[in-house]
Each structure stands twice: as C-alpha cells, then as structure tokens.
Amino acid sequence: MWVAFKRIVRSGAINFWRSAFVSLAAIFVMTVALFMIASTMLDNYSLRQALEDLQEKVDINVYFVTTASEGEIASLKTALESLPEVAEVAYTSRDQALQEFRDRHSGDALTIQALDELGENPLGASLSIRAHQTSHYEGVAAFLADRQALEDPQSPVIDRVNYARNQVAIDRLGDIIDDTQTTNTIRTSILLLLAIFVSFVTIRLAIHHSREEIGVMRLVGASNAFIRGPFVVTGIMQGLFAGVLVLILLYPALIFYESAFYPFPFFEEVSGGMLLGYYVHNFPYFLLVLVGGGIIIGAVSSALAVSRYLRV
Amino acid sequence: MIYFDKVSKWYNGGESVALEDVTFQIAPHEFVSIVGHSGAGKSTLLKMLLAEDRPSDGTVFYESTDIHKIPRGRLPKFRRKIGTVFQDFKLLPNKTAYENVAFAMEANGRSDEEIAENVPQALELVDLDDKIFNFPHQLSGGERQRVAIARAIVNQPDIIIADEPTGNLDPIATYEVVQILKKINDLGTTVIMTTHNKGVIDELGRRVITMDRGRVLRDDESGKYVL
The missing domain is CATH 3.30.70 (Alpha-Beta Plaits)
Known part of the structure; x- marks a missing residue:
C-alpha cells in the first residue's frame, strides 16, 4: 500500500515537471480563477466594512427642553x-x-x-x-x-425626536444593505462556479491529451487507482502552485490597488491599507481558502477527467 | 490454453460483421501468426482476448475462465498475464525506456528490488541496455518496439500478443524484432502475432491462421503466407 502510494506520488510529480507546458497552462488558468475568488473575498469585506460604517452613522437623536x-x-x-x-x-x-x-x-x-x-x-x-x-x-x-x-x-421633557426627518434615509439604507448583500451572494456564487468550471475544463483538456497513455496503462494491467493516482497528484501540485502564486501576487497587487484607488471619496474610514491589513491579519484564512481550494479543484477535476477514460 | 468458441462480432445491429463463427484453440508455448487483409478481423480477435471488446455471440476462454465474465475490477489482474506489443509501440512518452518497462512491474505490485533487477535484464534481452534513460522520442522505430517488447515480457506473462509489431519497421529492425519474439517463445511464452509481412511468416515456419472477412479461412500447423 505504502509502496503504491509512494510510486503514485513520484509518478505524479515527474509528470508535473516533464509536462511543464501543460502544467504551466493549468497553473495559469487556476491562478486566474483563484485570483477571482480572492478578489471576491476582499470585495465582500470592503463592501461589508462600508455598510457597517454607514450603519454606524445612522442614529436617532432625542433633544430635551x-x-x-x-x-x-x-x-x-x-x-x-x-x-x-x-x-x-x-x-x-x-x-x-x-x-x-x-x-x-x-x-x-x-x-x-x-x-x-x-x-x-x-x-x-x-x-x-x-x-x-x-x-x-x-x-x-x-x-x-x-x-x-x-x-x-x-x-x-422631550423637545423633539429627529427620526421622522431621517426615516426615509434610514429605510432606504436598510433596503440598500439588504439588496447589496443578496446580489453580492449571487455574484460570489456565480464567480466561484465559473472559476471552478474553467479550471475543470482546462485540466480535462490536459488529460484528454493523455487519453492514449491511459489506454496503454490499462493494457499493461494497471489498476484504475494506479492510473488515476498520478493524474490526481499532478492536479494537486498544479492547484498548490496556483494557490501559492495567488498568495504571493496578492500582496503587491493590494499595495498597488490601494495606493491607486483609495481612499473612497465617500467613506473616510474605508481608507488606504484597509484591504492589505485585512489580508495580512487573515492570512491563514486566505491560505486555507486559496491553497486548499486550489488543491481540491485540481484533485477533483483530475479525478473526474481521468474517470471518463477509465470507463471504456 | 486459449479457446475461441463460435465467436462472432457485429456492429450497427449486424450491418457490419467483424468476426463470424470463429473457432480455434491455442496450446501453451505455441507461436501462432494470424494473417489476413485489412479488415479481416485480426485486431478484433486480439481485442477479444484482452477483454477490450465483447463478442456479440460465442465465448473466449483463457484456460477455464470465460474472459468476458471477469468482473471489471479484476480485469487489470487478468491483463497482467498477457504482454502486449503494438504496431505504434504505445510507449508512455513522458517516461524513459527504463521507466516504461518499470511501469508494467509497478502496476503489477512488484517490489523495488525486483524492478531494479528485472528491468535492466529485460532491456538487455532486447539489446537496449545502453539506452535505458532515453525517452521514446530519442529512439528509432525499431528501438521503441524493442522497449515495448521488454515491457511486455518483464512480468513474465503467459502470453505475448503482438499486433502488427513489424508494421512500422524497416527490414533490419523487422528481423531483429522477430528474432526476439522467437527467443521469447523458445523460453516458453506463448506468442500470438498478427502481421501482413509475408517474409516474416515464411521465415518463421510456425502455425498460421489465415482470416478473411471475419472468418477463419485456413489453419496450418507449419504454414506459409497464402492469401
């Protein structure tokens, strides 16, 4: 069992290096997909901050005589x-x-x-x-x-309460917050599905290129697990590299983005350094989502793509 | 050892017939050549033997086992009893000659020590011990076919199936490959080969099954290439 596992990992790693062009293409596409996921995470955060900031500005004042x-x-x-x-x-x-x-x-x-x-x-x-x-x-x-x-x-005792004057603005803000959160959830889901789908199609194309090899492996008596394993390992490595690449690229990208586009003109609290700060403080979370996500997308896409050629 | 019992294969609901009522048997240690024009059914026969395709009618036995009743999960184990050699070599392009041969042993669950001992021996048998770290694209056609033969024999299978093994080779490489197959047969392995090459058949002087339009036309113990 251990020997088979060792051989599968070694073979997957060798495939990764020897099919460098295919690996690079898969890493590139997965990097773009994971970058989309990361930017959605950051976007959600900045929107949440902006809404919280707005909410904090809303109050009711009671003026006394x-x-x-x-x-x-x-x-x-x-x-x-x-x-x-x-x-x-x-x-x-x-x-x-x-x-x-x-x-x-x-x-x-x-x-x-x-x-x-x-x-x-x-x-x-x-x-x-x-x-x-x-x-x-x-x-x-x-x-x-x-x-x-x-x-x-x-x-x-009470001179006046300013709710009536603010009521329209408060109600409107409530509606905006509800609508924004709903549309944001839908947008995030669509982007996530799109990212996963694009990665899956790329890996599937790469494996389609190896369909004859898979046929040969079957003919020399390799079991399905022994054929599928190295492809899954290669997919995991591609996802791992793409995830790490996105983690590295996010740092300079956020520095550039915030210096170019922040502060927002409307909310002084949402100012330069906020997103970078969020990224740095929540690095383990980003590591888990991006590297973990990359690994899962790579592994599942590879396993599904190979299965298609093992059924024949 | 191998028994084809009234095997037929047709496609498109009977419109296209690949095999029709084929019956013959092959004994252990035999060297059998199957000859015939393109479309005679030679490759379909071999696919039946490898359980790559199912007969529409009839049965194919390996010893006492009906090949097409072997559960899908146990097919890899069955296929390890058969070594295969193809016209287009079918080597793994990203693996060296050594790794291609070792792959068959790894798939068979053999230990690292056995692999380290047997792979160089198999490559030496096909006279490729000086090119073990070359990739397939760095080898000539004849050399690639010899790697494929080394891969086929390294697990010491009961049978070697060679589907047009000399089809893409020049006369010298053809001669070398046939000599290797003869040597493997002399060592006790059953060899089943399909070919178009009259010279190879005539030179071998072994059993020849002649096929035409899916039927067995002739089965000669010490045959010549007659079509």
Whole structure:
C-alpha cells in the first residue's frame, strides 16, 4: 500500500515537471480563477466594512427642553438601554452641547457673539441612540413617540425626536444593505462556479491529451487507482502552485490597488491599507481558502477527467 | 490454453460483421501468426482476448475462465498475464525506456528490488541496455518496439500478443524484432502475432491462421503466407 502510494506520488510529480507546458497552462488558468475568488473575498469585506460604517452613522437623536432635569433624562436613557433593539445610548449634556456648538462655529464670530449676547445656554441636552440594525429604528422611534404622548403638555421633557426627518434615509439604507448583500451572494456564487468550471475544463483538456497513455496503462494491467493516482497528484501540485502564486501576487497587487484607488471619496474610514491589513491579519484564512481550494479543484477535476477514460 | 468458441462480432445491429463463427484453440508455448487483409478481423480477435471488446455471440476462454465474465475490477489482474506489443509501440512518452518497462512491474505490485533487477535484464534481452534513460522520442522505430517488447515480457506473462509489431519497421529492425519474439517463445511464452509481412511468416515456419472477412479461412500447423 505504502509502496503504491509512494510510486503514485513520484509518478505524479515527474509528470508535473516533464509536462511543464501543460502544467504551466493549468497553473495559469487556476491562478486566474483563484485570483477571482480572492478578489471576491476582499470585495465582500470592503463592501461589508462600508455598510457597517454607514450603519454606524445612522442614529436617532432625542433633544430635551432646556428645563429637563438630569434625573428625567437619565430615566429615559435607562429605559432606552433596556430595549433589546438598542445597541448604545450616548448622553450629551447641555454644557457639552454648548461647547460642541462653540467649537463647530469657532470661525464664525457673528454666531458666537449672538450666543454670548443671549447670556444663558440656549441648547438642551440630547441622547443619541444607535440600534443594532437599521430596521430596529422604527421600534425605538415608536417607543419614544409613546413616551412623548404620555408627557404633560404643560411641562414636556422631550423637545423633539429627529427620526421622522431621517426615516426615509434610514429605510432606504436598510433596503440598500439588504439588496447589496443578496446580489453580492449571487455574484460570489456565480464567480466561484465559473472559476471552478474553467479550471475543470482546462485540466480535462490536459488529460484528454493523455487519453492514449491511459489506454496503454490499462493494457499493461494497471489498476484504475494506479492510473488515476498520478493524474490526481499532478492536479494537486498544479492547484498548490496556483494557490501559492495567488498568495504571493496578492500582496503587491493590494499595495498597488490601494495606493491607486483609495481612499473612497465617500467613506473616510474605508481608507488606504484597509484591504492589505485585512489580508495580512487573515492570512491563514486566505491560505486555507486559496491553497486548499486550489488543491481540491485540481484533485477533483483530475479525478473526474481521468474517470471518463477509465470507463471504456 | 486459449479457446475461441463460435465467436462472432457485429456492429450497427449486424450491418457490419467483424468476426463470424470463429473457432480455434491455442496450446501453451505455441507461436501462432494470424494473417489476413485489412479488415479481416485480426485486431478484433486480439481485442477479444484482452477483454477490450465483447463478442456479440460465442465465448473466449483463457484456460477455464470465460474472459468476458471477469468482473471489471479484476480485469487489470487478468491483463497482467498477457504482454502486449503494438504496431505504434504505445510507449508512455513522458517516461524513459527504463521507466516504461518499470511501469508494467509497478502496476503489477512488484517490489523495488525486483524492478531494479528485472528491468535492466529485460532491456538487455532486447539489446537496449545502453539506452535505458532515453525517452521514446530519442529512439528509432525499431528501438521503441524493442522497449515495448521488454515491457511486455518483464512480468513474465503467459502470453505475448503482438499486433502488427513489424508494421512500422524497416527490414533490419523487422528481423531483429522477430528474432526476439522467437527467443521469447523458445523460453516458453506463448506468442500470438498478427502481421501482413509475408517474409516474416515464411521465415518463421510456425502455425498460421489465415482470416478473411471475419472468418477463419485456413489453419496450418507449419504454414506459409497464402492469401
């Protein structure tokens, strides 16, 4: 058994080197296919990051009247935090709001002067609420609307909630995220199938070239496993080389790509170095998918292609 | 040893007949030549013997075994009892002469030590011991055929089947190949050869089965090439 295994591996390795042109062609095609898979993985990641970034920018703000006490605000904050939809509630006090306003308008002397002339802080405190998902904002808004409805109209605590103004944008973003994730899944699946199919056809063509050899092997009494084995080993080596080649090529390709096309104009967080960082930090994952994928594609394609000529 | 019992083979539902009611037997250690025009059914006979093709009617026996009832998984083992030599050599192009011969032994599950001992001996027997590391494209037609013969005999099979082994060779190479086949037969191996070469048949002076349009026309113990 061990002797047969050793002979199969040796014969596969020798075929790989002696049929250098065929091996190179198969490696080239598999490299392109695996590169497609790698770029889809990176593309999915950058899209996911961009969407997460957008989601983080969405929130609901509750503005309180200037007379609202800290106790009343804290009670609402606690109630909000107990809602399962709510991820985070940030409190901005009146003083902080004033300071932020001053900082924001530091170059606008007229506004600062008008503020000073008022003599007191005209800004109320606020709560900024972030939900786990965009679809959860509706529930949070409904909760706040109920609270507002229960307030004494003569001495309200909540001045206004900005959900209605943001509602269209929030709903739209939710739809975009859902649509993008669905289309991306379909696109990834199609690309993956295409990559596997192209590799399979290339290996099959290469083995078709050896069909007479397979016939000779059968005639000298080689068992099917002994005939198939070396071809599978050659396929594994081609997949292995293609996977390693893609891993090596990805590094300079990402450096070039990010220096040429990033940062995105829209999302400052999705900036240069993000994809390269993701690649480097997740190298074992890429190694597993690309080298493992290459090996599996090479082995399965070879085994299937040879079987066609063993059935005769 | 080999018995063809009323074997017929037809294609396209009987439109094309390759063999018709063929019956003969071959004893151990015989050297049998099968002659006939192209399309006489010589190669079809050999394919039946190698279980590469099935008869439409009749039975082919190897000793007491009906060849076409051997399960697919056990065919490789059966084929190892038969060494084959073809007109177009059918060598593995990416393997050296040594590796081509060794492949037959490896497929047979023989040990590395046996391979290291027997392969050079087989190549020496066909007078190719100085070209063991040459690839087929580096050898002449006659040399390639001698590698094919070395591969056929290296497992010491019971039978050698040679399908037009001299078809692509010049007269000198033809003479050498026939001498090697005679030597193999003298050592006890049954040889079945198909050929068009009158000179080879006449020089051999062994049993000749003459075929025409799928039928056995003549079966002479010490035959001449008569068509």
